[in-house]
Amino acid sequence: MVALLAALVLILAACDGGDGDETDTADEGGPVEVTVWFNGETVPSDEFAPLEEEHNLVVNFDVRGDEIFNDMLRLRDAGEQLPDLVEIDSNLVPAFMEAQLIQPMTEQVEQFEEEDPEVYETVIPKVWEDGTYDGEIYHAPVKNLYDAIYYNVALLEEAGVEPQFDTWIDVLEAGRQLQETHPDLPAYFGTGGTSHDRIFHWLHNFGVPFDGNVPDVTSEQGLAFIDWLQTMHDEEIVDPEFMIGQQDESLGAFARGDLPILMEGLNGGVAFMDIQGFEYGSGWLTVPMPVHEEDGGQHMGVPRGLSLSAETENPDEAALILRYLMEPEIAEERYLELDAAPILSEPLFESEGLAETQPYFTDELKEVFLNLEAQLPPGTNTNAVGEVLVALLEELTVTGTDDSPEVVADRYQAEL
Numbered sequence: 402m403v404a405l406l407a408a409l410v411l412i413l414a415a416c417d418g419g420d421g422d423e424t425d426t427a428d429e430g431g432p433v434e435v436t437v438w439f440n441g442e443t444v445p446s447d448e449f450a451p452l453e454e455e456h457n458l459v460v461n462f463d464v465r466g467d468e469i470f471n472d473m474l475r476l477r478d479a480g481e482q483l484p485d486l487v488e489i490d491s492n493l494v495p496a497f498m499e500a501q502l503i504q505p506m507t508e509q510v511e512q513f514e515e516e517d518p519e520v521y522e523t524v525i526p527k528v529w530e531d532g533t534y535d536g537e538i539y540h541a542p543v544k545n546l547y548d549a550i551y552y553n554v555a556l557l558e559e560a561g562v563e564p565q566f567d568t569w570i571d572v573l574e575a576g577r578q579l580q581e582t583h584p585d586l587p588a589y590f591g592t593g594g595t596s597h598d599r600i601f602h603w604l605h606n607f608g609v610p611f612d613g614n615v616p617d618v619t620s621e622q623g624l625a626f627i628d629w630l631q632t633m634h635d636e637e638i639v640d641p642e643f644m645i646g647q648q649d650e651s652l653g654a655f656a657r658g659d660l661p662i663l664m665e666g667l668n669g670g671v672a673f674m675d676i677q678g679f680e681y682g683s684g685w686l687t688v689p690m691p692v693h694e695e696d697g698g699q700h701m702g703v704p705r706g707l708s709l710s711a712e713t714e715n716p717d718e719a720a721l722i723l724r725y726l727m728e729p730e731i732a733e734e735r736y737l738e739l740d741a742a743p744i745l746s747e748p749l750f751e752s753e754g755l756a757e758t759q760p761y762f763t764d765e766l767k768e769v770f771l772n773l774e775a776q777l778p779p780g781t782n783t784n785a786v787g788e789v790l791v792a793l794l795e796e797l798t799v800t801g802t803d804d805s806p807e808v809v810a811d812r813y814q815a816e817l
Contacts, residue, residue, distance in 0.1 A: 433718045436461040437486040438469055440705060443544075443741040445731050452725045458718060473502050473710075483712045485719035491531065491542040491704040491776060492614070492783040498539060499781055503708040505537035509720035517724055524727050525745040531776060532706060541723055542706035543732075546742035547770050548602055548666050549687045551673070551761075556583060556661040566691040569606060569629055572662060576638035579661050586659055588640035590633065591651030593665040597787025598703045600794055601777050602664075606690060608697035614778035614786055615817050618793070619810040622696050627806040630797040644798040655685075664690065667770070668742055670761045687761045689769045702773040705742060743770065789816045 435458060442464055449460040465472055469487055476483055489497060497503045510529060514521045524543070532540035550572075552564050560582040562575045576589035583589075592599050607626040609616045617623055633639045643651045643660075652669065654660035656676055674681060692698040707723050709716050725731060732746035737754050743762075749755060750767050777783065793813045796802055802809060 434459040436484040485713035496781040542704035544742040545702040545704040551663040591643040600790040605701040614780035699774040
C-alpha cells in the first residue's frame with residue numbers, strides 16, 4: 402500500500418506541470434536544443450540569450466544564404482540532423498512543401514496568439530495570410546523587400562522634371578528631358594541588384610497577366626513592357642553596364658550625383674544617408690514606383706520568412722524563435738541595425754528610430770508598403786522563370802536587338 406501510494410504521488414506530481422498558459426520547454430534531461438538557419442545576416446545581437454534563459458533553451462544558429470534548400474536535401478539524404486526552423490525566400494515555399502522539408506505551423510501560430518497576445522497583435526496580419534497554403538500556415542513571411550524610386554533633386558529641377566511618375570513611360574520621358582539638359586551623364590535611369598526581382602516588379606507594375614508564376618509577355622501589357630526596355634536601351638537612357646550584374650554601378654553613380662533616377666530597395670537608402678555633400682532632402686528624395694493602374698498594374702513585394710522543418714522534434718520550442726524575432730525591439734534592431742528587409746511589425750513603422758534614420762521611408766511609401774497587393778510569385782520553379790527573365794532583360798538592355806517586341810515576346814514566351 403505504501404508503494405502504491407508513493408507511486409500515485411509521483412504520478413500526480415508529474416501531471417501537475419503548471420497552469421498550462423505558456424509553452425513548457427523545460428525537460429527533466431536539461432534544456433531543449435533547437436537550431437535555426439538564417440538566409441541573411443540578421444541574427445539578433447543578443448544571440449537569443451534572453452529567450453534561452455526564459456524558456457530553458459539552447460539556440461544554435463547558422464547563416465546559410467540561398468543554399469538552404471539544397472543543404473537540407475543533402476543532409477536528409479545523408480541521414481544527418483536537419484535544423485528546426487529555416488528562413489527562406491517566400492517564393493520557394495511550394496518547392497519546400499513538395500520536397501516535404503517543411504510542415505504546417507498553424508497550431509504554433511494559434512499558441513502564439515493565445516500565450517503572447519501583445520506581441521502577436523504587433524504582427525501585420527498579411528504575414529499569416531501570405532503564409533497560408535491549402536488552409537494551413539506553412540510559412541511566416543515576416544520580412545518584405547520593396548523598391549522605391551530615388552532621384553537627384555538638383556538634376557531633375559534643372560531639367561524641369563516633376564518627380565511624380567504615374568507610369569514607367571513617365572520615367573522614360575523624364576530620362577529624355579534629362580538627356581537634353583545633361584547629355585554627358587552615363588545614364589538617366591538605373592537599378593541596383595542582380596536578381597530577377599526587379600523584372601518581376603516591372604511586370605507587376607505594367608499589369609502583365611500571370612499564369613501562376615509565369616508572365617504572359619505576349620499580352621498587350623507584356624509588349625508594352627518589352628517596348629519600354631528596348632526604347633530605354635536604344636535611346637541610351639540606360640547604360641548597359643548598369644543592367645548586367647554590376648550591382649554597385651548604379652548605386653555608385655547615384656551617390657556621385659551622376660545618375661538622376663535610381664530604382665533601389667528601401668534598405669539600400671541607408672548607404673546614401675552618410676554621404677557628405679549629398680544629403681537627404683536637398684540632394685535626393687524618394688517616391689513610390691509607378692503603377693499602370695488602368696492596365697491592372699500592382700505594387701509587389703519580395704518577402705522572406707520562417708518555416709518549421711518537417712523533421713523537427715521540437716516544433717513548439719522552434720516556434721518560440723519566430724515569436725522572439727517578432728518582438729518589436731528585435732524587429733526594429735533587425736531592420737534598422739542589421740540591414741534586413743523591412744520587418745512586418747506595426748511598431749516599427751511608428752518608431753522614432755525609423756523616422757530618424759530613414760526619413761526617406763516616407764508616409765507615402767509606408768502606405769504603399771503596408772498595402773502591397775502582390776508578392777514575388779511562389780512556385781516550385783520561380784527561380785527558373787527568373788533566369789529566363791534575366792536573359793530577356795540582358796538581350797533588351799545590354800546587347801540590344803532589332804527584333805520587334807512581338808518577335809521577342811514569342812521567343813521568350815516559348816522558353817517560359
